[in-house]
Amino acid sequence: MKNIKYVVYKEDKYFVSQCLNVDVSSFGESIDEAISSLKEAVSLYFENESDNSAYQVIGETLLGEDVIHA
Numbered sequence: 001m002k003n004i005k006y007v008v009y010k011e012d013k014y015f016v017s018q019c020l021n022v023d024v025s026s027f028g029e030s031i032d033e034a035i036s037s038l039k040e041a042v043s044l045y046f047e048n049e050s051d052n053s054a055y056q057v058i059g060e061t062l063l064g065e066d067v068i069h070a
Contacts, residue, residue, distance in 0.1 A: 004042055005058050008034055021056050 005020045008031055017038035018025040026041045028034035046052070 002042075002046065002055060004039075005061055006035070006038055007063065020058050020061070022054050 002021070004022075006017050007020065008015055008017045010016075011027075014027045014029060015031050015034035016025060016027045017034040019038060019042050022042065022045060024038070024042050024045050026034060026037035028037050046055075
């Protein structure tokens with residue numbers, strides 16, 4: 001069993017869920033559907049991954065938003 005952290009954001013008409021521990025993402029028409037799909041995708045990822053070195057333990061998290069002038 002692994003503890004995962006993720007972020008969910010809206011892109012057009014779908015919610016995108018992105019795992020912060022491994023490079024896996026998914027989507028759904030609702031937030032709950034996007035999270036459920038992500039959990040399934042991450043489980044499948046680890047089923048096929050014999051080496052867990054790609055898993056990154058993440059402690060405290062902070063979500064921020066800012067404007068940059070580019």
